[in-house]
Amino acid sequence: MSLRRTLAVAGRVLAQIRRDHRTLVMLVLLPTLLMSLLWWMYEESPAPVFDRIGPALLAIFPFIVMFLVTSVTTLRERSSGTLERLLAMPLGKGDFLLGYALAFGLLAAVQSGVAVGVSVGLLGLEITGSVALLVVVAIVDAVLGTALGLLVSAFATTEFQAVQFMPAIVVPQILLCGLLVPRDSLPGVLEAISDALPLSYAVDAMTHLTTSTDTGEVWTDLAVIAGFVVAGLALGSATLRRRTP
Numbered sequence: 335m336s337l338r339r340t341l342a343v344a345g346r347v348l349a350q351i352r353r354d355h356r357t358l359v360m361l362v363l364l365p366t367l368l369m370s371l372l373w374w375m376y377e378e379s380p381a382p383v384f385d386r387i388g389p390a391l392l393a394i395f396p397f398i399v400m401f402l403v404t405s406v407t408t409l410r411e412r413s414s415g416t417l418e419r420l421l422a423m424p425l426g427k428g429d430f431l432l433g434y435a436l437a438f439g440l441l442a443a444v445q446s447g448v449a450v451g452v453s454v455g456l457l458g459l460e461i462t463g464s465v466a467l468l469v470v471v472a473i474v475d476a477v478l479g480t481a482l483g484l485l486v487s488a489f490a491t492t493e494f495q496a497v498q499f500m501p502a503i504v505v506p507q508i509l510l511c512g513l514l515v516p517r518d519s520l521p522g523v524l525e526a527i528s529d530a531l532p533l534s535y536a537v538d539a540m541t542h543l544t545t546s547t548d549t550g551e552v553w554t555d556l557a558v559i560a561g562f563v564v565a566g567l568a569l570g571s572a573t574l575r576r577r578t579p
Contacts, residue, residue, distance in 0.1 A: 336429060337346055339429040340429045340432045340436065341436070342433070343429060343431040343432075343433025343434065343436075343437075344432055344436040344437040344440075346433075347407075347433065347434055347437035347438070348440070348441075349471045350436050351437070351441070354510070357407075360399065360403065361399060361400075361441050361445055362383045362397050362441070362444055362445050363448070365392075365395035365396045365399060365445060365446075365448075366448050366450040367451045367542045368391070368392065368395050369388065369395065369449055369452065369453050369457065370452065370457065371390075372387075372388065373453075373458075373554065377436055382460070384457070384458075384459065385460045385544065387513065387522075388453060388457075388459045389461070389541055389543065389544045390511070390512070390540055390541060391458070391513070391541055392449060392453060392459075392468070392472055393471065393472065393475045393533070393536040393537050393539070393540045394475075394508060394511070394513070394533065394536075394537070396442060396445055396446055396449065396472055396476035397475050397476060397478060397504070397533060398437060398476055398500075398504055399445070399478070399479070400438060400442060400445075400476045400477070400479030400483060400559045401482055401483040401486075401500065401504055402483070402497065402500065403438075404434065404438055404479065404480045404483030404484055404487070405483035405484070405486050405490070405496040405497075405499065406487075406493050406496050406497065408434065408484055408487035409490050409492070409496045410493065421531070425545050428571050430565070431484055431567055431571050434480070434484060435477065435480055435481065435484065435567060436565075438476075438477070438480040439473070439476075439480065442473050442476030442477055442480065443521075445476060446472035446473045446475075447469055447473075449471045449472060450465065450468055450472055454468070459542055460544065461543055462543065462544055462546060462547060463543035463545075463546060463547050463548075463549065463552070464543065464547075464549065467543060467549060468543050469487065470556070471536065471539045471540055471543070471552065471555075471556060472501060472540075474536070474556055474559050474560065475533075475540075475559065477535040478533075478536065478559055478562060479561050481566030481570070482503060482566050483564070483572040484566065484567065485566045485567075485569050485570040486499040486503060487570075488570060505531070506531070507531045507533035507534070508530040510524060510527060510529070510531060510534065511533045511534045511536070511537040512534060512537050512541070514539065517529075517534060517538075532558070532559055535555040535558045535559050536555070536559055538551070538555050539551075539552045539559075542555070553569055556572075565569045
């Protein structure tokens with residue numbers, strides 16, 4: 335792998351997205367708009383529902399958006415023949431995937447910063463811990479969605495199939511991450527499955543920041559999520575095909 339080639343791929347992806355205004359708006363603003371809708375839904379609620387579920391959804395919304403956009407975009411590169419032409423050059427699969435991860439990681443930083451800033455500054459989301467660390471967790475969650483999107487794109491042959499992976503990969507994680515039922519209240523088998531899913535640690539980190547200033551558990555959760563990101567990129571590099579049959 336080459337840093338120069340990786341940066342070239344990242345620059346190409348960013349330039350491409352900058353020309354696609356709809357995708358750019360979706361990437362940057364959709365999580366913020368969804369958080370605003372959630373706040374509006376519970377504005378008249380006497381219980382602090384928004385403060386209870388808001389942090390978890392700050393982890394989930396960027397994860398979903400980055401998963402969808404990355405998986406579809408990567409598949410489009412392969413089905414159009416662009417990936418095959420790129421890999422015919424002195425460009426390895428690792429350069430390609432890392433370039434994509436870097437580009438979408440930068441977009442994730444902007445996306446998460448806007449979402450957290452609006453949620454805490456304008457919508458009044460109560461955070462006991464560090465807001466800066468909350469932004470870091472949101473960014474890592476979005477990068478996790480990018481890594482998993484790159485991974486599943488290798489197994490899809492059409493953009494529709496890429497979207498179909500969402501019910502199989504994303505929805506079970508949302509159901510078991512602790513948003514609906516505390517993870518320690520799940521049946522034993524489901525709790526064990528939850529412990530093996532990366533989104534569970536993202537939600538745990540976000541939730542912990544709402545109730546405590548102790549950051550030890552948050553950094554542990556971040557380390558686990560980072561491990562899943564590295565594993566996803568490594569598997570994506572190993573399974574990436576040059577073109578769609």
